[in-house]
Each structure stands twice: as C-alpha cells, then as structure tokens.
Amino acid sequence: MxxxxxxxxxxxxxxxxxxxxxxxxxxxxxxxxxxxxxxxxxxxxxxxxxxxxxxxxxxxxxxxxxxxxxxxxxxxxxxxxxxxxxxxxxxxxxxxxxxxxxxxxxxxxxxxxxxxxxxxxxxxxxxxxxxxxxxxxxxxxxxxxxxxxxxxxxxxxxxVIQWHIPRKKLNATxxxxxxxxxxxxxxxxxxPVNQQYKLLKKELLRYYTFQKSGEWEKISLGKQKRYQQGDTGLTVSMVRQRFIALGDTLLSDTLPEFDLALKTAVKQAQQQFGYRATGNIDASLIKELNVPVQQRIEKLLINLERMRWMPAMPAGRRILVNIPDYQLHVFEDKEITLSMGIVVGKAANKTVIFSNKLRNIVFSPYWNVPASIVKAEVLPAMKRNRNYLSSKNMEQTGTSNGLPQVRQKPGDNNSLGRVKFLFPNSYDIYFHDTPAKSLFAEEKRAFSHGCIRLSQPVKLAEYLLEDQKQWTPAQITKAMKSTKEIWVGMKKPVPVFITYFTAWIDRHGRLNFRDDIYGHDQKMAEQMFLSSVKGLTKAPAIAQLKSK
Known part of the structure; x- marks a missing residue:
C-alpha cells in the first residue's frame, strides 16, 4: 500500500x-x-x-x-x-x-x-x-x-413536546x-423504521423536486368567495395547474372550466387537508395550496422525526388517536376496522401524548369534577345560585383543600355522557361519550378540558366487548340507561396510543397535512432548524438540522 x-x-x-x-x-x-x-x-x-x-x-x-x-x-x-x-x-x-x-x-x-x-x-x-x-x-x-x-x-x-409514549428501543450492536x-x-x-416512515420519506424527496422548480405562484381567490363546478376563470385554471404539479394525473391542463374531474380533485385535496369535502374551491383550500414548499418540507422533517420515536406497534388490536386529525382508529394488525371523529383538549388544556392499555368500560358513569374546574367554574356558580348543583344533577361528596368535592350523577346531561373508557394514567385522560353532539359537526374540534370525547361511543363499546357474549347491543343499551355506574373489565387490555402527527400517509396512499393546533411543530422546529421563526422558517434554502 x-x-x-x-x-x-x-x-x-x-x-x-x-x-x-x-x-x-x-x-x-x-x-x-x-x-x-x-x-x-x-x-x-x-x-x-x-x-x-x-x-x-x-x-x-x-x-x-x-x-x-x-x-x-x-x-x-x-x-x-x-x-x-x-x-x-x-x-x-x-x-x-x-x-x-x-x-x-x-x-x-x-x-x-x-x-x-x-x-x-x-x-x-x-x-x-x-x-x-x-x-x-x-x-x-x-x-x-x-x-x-x-x-x-x-x-x-x-x-420538548411532552411526548410520553416510550421511545422505540434500538440495539445498535x-x-x-x-x-x-x-x-x-x-x-x-x-x-429499523416503520412503513409510515418509509412512505413519508418518499413524499419528502418528492417535495425536494418541487423546491428545485421554485416556490409556488400565489393563487388568489379573487372577488368570488368560492368556485364550483361549471365556473371558469384564472383561479380555477391556477388550482387545476397546482393539482397537476402536485401529481394529479387525472386532470387535463387544457380545460379552463371547473369540470367534474376538478371537483373530484378538490374533494380529495380537502380531505387531505382535513376539511369538509364540499368540492368547491374556497378560502381554506386556497390557503393550503399557497403554503410555501419550504414549510411543507419542514413539516415533513418534523413528523419523520416523531416517527423515529414511535415504538413497534403490538400485533392484534390497538387504538390509535391522532390529536391534530381529530380522529380515533381501531386497528386489527395492519387493518383499520373502526374510525370515528373525536373532540380533543383546547390549547389551554392540551390532550397529553402518551400510551397505555384500555382496561375498563364504565357505563352510566359518575363525573368526578376536577378541582381546577370546581375552582374556576363550579364554585363561582354555586355562590351565584344555591341550587346550581341540583340543577346540573350534581352533588357534593366532601371537601378537599378548602374546595368542595363535586360529582355529577349518571344521566343524559352528564358531561361524560353514558359511557367512558379507562386506560389508567397520571394525566386523568380517558375516552368518553358527551351530550354535546353538535361539536362533532365542526371541522376543528379542540374544545375539551383534555379528555377525548367520542362521536360513536356505542360502536366502540360494542366492538371492544364482542368477545364477551353477555354484552349484547341490547345489554349495552340497558347499561347506558342505568342510574348507577356499571364497570366492565376487558378480557384482554387493548393498547392505546395518543399521538400527534401533522403529516402522514393515509390508507389510500395520500399525503395528509394538518394544523399544528398545540404549537408542537414550532417547538421542534426551534430544536431542529437553524433559522427557526414563528410559523417555522423563512429561510429560502433547505433548513439544516442542528448538530447535537
């Protein structure tokens, strides 16, 4: 040599x-x-x-x-x-x-x-x-x-984002x-990465090719509030061209009209951004299409980092919640067998990111009102109206630290609805029914004090208890109308993962983006990128990850 x-x-x-x-x-x-x-x-x-x-x-x-x-x-x-x-x-x-x-x-x-x-x-x-x-x-x-x-x-x-799901364990040797x-x-x-990571990485590489072509031209909604099938104009034409640039191969760039194919593409895009699929071009869709490529790249990098943290998913049944998507999914191995809309904690009462095992279903539950809510809401109302507790089907069970201990009895107006699902944790987070059904019609559903409200709690109860033959749909309905709590233990506890992803690939192979409702993306951007500012970065070049 x-x-x-x-x-x-x-x-x-x-x-x-x-x-x-x-x-x-x-x-x-x-x-x-x-x-x-x-x-x-x-x-x-x-x-x-x-x-x-x-x-x-x-x-x-x-x-x-x-x-x-x-x-x-x-x-x-x-x-x-x-x-x-x-x-x-x-x-x-x-x-x-x-x-x-x-x-x-x-x-x-x-x-x-x-x-x-x-x-x-x-x-x-x-x-x-x-x-x-x-x-x-x-x-x-x-x-x-x-x-x-x-x-x-x-x-x-x-x-950094109070992520309490145990990290993936790796043995480098x-x-x-x-x-x-x-x-x-x-x-x-x-x-040692999961399939979701691999799919999202492919999208990252695709967005790098978009970046090489320069930033998107801004699309203006113009004087109209929305465009629908049959309309024409510059906005319609630019939206069509944007979808083609993003890879929609079913659209023709020679048609200036808002045709059925464009309406289908608009519906699909609205679903990918978490909006109601109206099929009309509106301000919400234009806002998403105008997000700079650089910001999309950074969002992809941030979510790929989170996917590195995720442990291997257990075989069999599991429940996965994605907070920014306002959705709960039940998996059987790799297949989604049940999905439903959820309400999560508002920004001031963030739903915690963690994992545990669902062990109990409680029909006709009491709601033990948290001390923070008693102090901020219940006690002032009690002082204004001495009949407040009875009017809300509540009762005082004692005192603690100078505050009344209050619980709401089972009933149609109980804040937990007619059933709750428990996976014991120190954050006092669980799934539950709710009498406020109208909230599920909202696109953005961050309204709770931290717990997760379910749009279809009965379906979840029936699904989870299908291996306990005594719990027929009729028996579940009866238990939900009881005046006393009824506890049911799971034969096999079900793993629950409450996650936070603002970009992922759905079951149809489509890239989804969601709003950073708790500001977690921004916190991670400050750790990952050199030129981080509010709203991620403004640097035109690809952001460099900070060295440890």
Missing part, C-alpha cells in the same frame, strides 16, 4: 459519543478464525484500547466497541483484503443518502468519506492489518453507532451484527 495513503488514513476523526447506558460485556467468540472469517485482517486489542484512549471515549461508548469486536474475535468489520467490504459500501451510500435526504450536517464527515472513497478507487491488496486500517475500521464502527442513534432513534428529545452477517443486505428491509 502507498505510504501517502497510509498517512491519510491515520488522521484521527472525532465522533459523537453513543447514548450512555449500561452495556454488558460480551465474551470473545473464538469460533471465528481466519479460516471462516469474512476477512483475514485482525484487530489487535491494544490498538483498540489506544484508539479508545486517544478518542477519550466514555465508558459505555468504549464498551460498545469492545463488545462488538470481542463478538467477532477481533476480525475487521469494514475492511477486507481487497479494500472496503460490501457492507462498508452499503453503509457509505446509506449515510450519504441520509445526509442529503434530511440535510443533517451532524452526520456529514468529509474526512471519513474521502478515506472510504480512496479505498473504493484504489486497486490495493492488504496482506496485514496496520494501525491506519485498524483506526479506520474502529472509526467506521463508531460512526455507525452514532448514525443509528440519530437516523433511527431521533435527534430531538421527545420531552445487533443492527451492526445483522448488517455484517448478510452480504446481500436489502437496506429497505434492514432499516
């Missing part, structure tokens, strides 16, 4: 340390020998210790390295006799694509890229391992651990082992 190449390879590279956690020691695997190893190049344990000392690695980061190389009997992982292994080339491409796709400069190491590119270009045979090659192999392993921690686990602390074990690794199958 040429001396200048050796000197180049020996230049040290600094890496970000892996997340600190307790790492158990892995014994040396002596079954791996030069005869059955992928490469005959071996790492000297003292070379590894010198590297650890020179890089000043923390205990857990050092143990990651020791365990990995112990498990390979100190065989090289990335460099073979003929240069970089196939796995190293795969990782090289994977890392570069990630940096490009997510504009994440923290994982861009030009020096490392140059070393790898030199080895890929050089027609060199390595007969033995020297310190420069050993350092390169160690550096690549460290970089891989860093890559996994950022690209698949996420860079932003979920606590096992991921590295699986990459090393398969020479023909299919990266799409190997990457």
């Amino acid at each position: 040429k001396k200048w190449l050796l000197l180049f390879l020996i230049v040290p590279i600094a890496f970000i340390a892996c997340n600190r956690k307790k790492i158990h020691k892995v014994e040396r695997d002596i079954t791996i020998t030069p005869k059955n190893a992928v490469t005959r190049l071996e790492l000297d344990s003292m070379q590894m210790e010198r590297y650890i000392s020179g890089q000043q690695l923390g205990d857990s980061a050092a143990q990651y390295l020791r365990n990995f190389y112990n498990s390979r009997n100190f065989q090289f992982a990335w460099v073979g006799e003929k240069g970089l292994t196939e796995q190293a080339r795969v990782f090289y491409t994977l890392n570069k694509d990630y940096v490009t796709d997510f504009q994440d400069s923290s994982l861009l190491d030009s020096g490392l890229y140059q070393k790898m590119e030199l080895l890929m270009k050089q027609d060199t045979i390595f007969k033995k391992a020297d310190s420069s090659l050993a350092n390169l192999d160690l550096q690549l392993t460290r970089h891989f651990f860093n890559y996994v921690a950022n690209a698949y686990a996420g860079k932003v602390d979920p606590e 096992l991921l590295l082992d699986s990459l090393m074990a398969n020479k023909n690794t299919k990266i799409d199958d190997w990457e």
